[in-house]
Amino acid sequence: MTSQSSTAPGPTIRVGLIGVGNWAKHGHLRVLKLLHQYEITAVYSQRLSVSADIAREYGVKHVMQSVDDLVNHPDVDLVIVLTTAPQHADGVRAAIAAGKNVYCEWPLTHDVNISKELVDLAHAANVRHIVGLQRRLAPHNRYVHDLIQQGYIGKLRSVRIHVSMNYFQPSRSIALRWTVPPENFSSVIAIYAGHFLDMLFASTGWPNELSALVVNQFKEVTIIETGEKLPNSTPDQMVLTGRLADEAVLTVHIEGGKRNGSGVQIDITGTEGDLRITNRSAFGGAGDNYKVEGARGDNLPLQVLPVPDAYNQLPPSELPSSVLELAELYAAYSNDVRDGTKTAPDFSDAVRMHELINAAVTSSETGRHIVLAASES
Known part of the structure; x- marks a missing residue:
């Protein structure tokens, strides 16, 4: 866990968001806007009006009608699950079933046995998985x-x-x-x-x-x-x-x-x-x-x-420290994708x-x- 090198150019990671609550707005959206390695391409919320507002503010191309539509969209490389803990497993399972890499907030789920099941599913599908222990x-x-x-x-x-x-x-x-x-x-x-x-x-x-x-x-x-x-x-x-x-x-x-x-x-x-x-x-x-x-x-x-x-390893910004910690996680994951390493928690x-x-x-x-x-x- 030594100091990490500054992020060098790599493939753009296209992300789809499931859930856009308070922490998504305060943290994730600001981080994804800061880091050039990422592009938000799709968003889904149970309230369509919320998704539409986010799409307008952040230039998101696709407002999705369902979780399945989002995880299966060809413009999504990484699915980011930002719902509440009891809802996490459904979004993660859908992403894994679609063969997409997936990020989930901590707590991963409300039940450790369900979390273990998700680990097994991700390994079987050979998808990268990241948890928000930033x-x-x-x-x-x-x-x-x-x-x-x-x-x-x-x-x-x-x-x-x-x-x-x-x-x-x-x-x-x-x-x-x-x-x-x-x-x-x-x-x-x-x-x-x-x-x-x-x-x-x-x-x-x-x-x-x-x-x-x-x-x-x-x-x-x-x-x-x-x-x-x-x-x-x-x-x-x-x-x-x-x-x-x-x-x-x-x-x-x-x-x-x-x-x-x-x-x-x-x-x-x-x-x-x-x-x-x-x-x-x-x-x-x-x-x-x-x-x-x-x-x-x-x-x-x-x-x-x-x-x-x-x-x-972050670009200059005025973001608060809790958000910068999240940015460090996203930067670590993009480095992992580029370099074939594993530094982001899973x-x-x-x-x-x-x-x-x-x-x-x-x-x-x-x-x-x-x-x-x-x-x-």
Whole structure:
């Protein structure tokens, strides 16, 4: 996971979008407009008027009447599934059946067994598959990975991460109503733990055992626009302890609905030095950039370690940091297509993360210490 080279000219990747909700508009459409490697050629939404508006704004040639029409269109090379988690499998299956490469947002599906089925289908069809765990490809994270690999901190001894956000309070917008039902696997733990633990473990390696406490403190959710009150059993906090390779200790705290002072802090301790990675925002708006600090030796103040320019592979823009992370994923995938490499996370990565979150829930419910499957190098 070293710094990636700037994207060189390659074949244009023609994409078709299934679903154009808030994150599609805030993130994907802006990224695809920024990156010259991509062209949006088709769009489908359950509301035709939404598709038509997107087509006018972004110059999309084809407004499709159905998912099947989109995935089978000859002008689509990559299908991008941007619906809610319970709807993902239908769009992904359709893309695979059409022999098209497919990107799906995280969570891949609401059920890990369905996600495993999609991995098998994609492999059988020999199509490329990508999942939206983009934070691992952020420049700061690739830099931290390389610092660890190059021995900056010596042997890894401990890793601690605290991620908190103002979102997922007991009062939520109607746009987040679908996050309430537990069967949708769309809680703060499913979404944010998935993103941030994937980011962390891409740098430090994965745990091989864990114990966890997963709790729900908001027993009822009120929809702000309508006043509707919904019983809520989805978790809003997770505390996890575990062990990485070579006996390194892992501590995780994911905390939704924090009113003030939220953000991200990661502390990485080694035998020779320390690293700290911080951000005032877990989501990442304009100016919410990660700061990497470090020191080698004893009782030294942490010094800012600027991320070298070589880790940035994007054209200049004013896009917010969360969107730039997504752009890094798209840039990585286009490089993979051009070079025959595999740097973009795929459905197998989604399955692995889903299994880890399930293991944390099982540990919390049973009080058991869970030994995980052997990690891959």
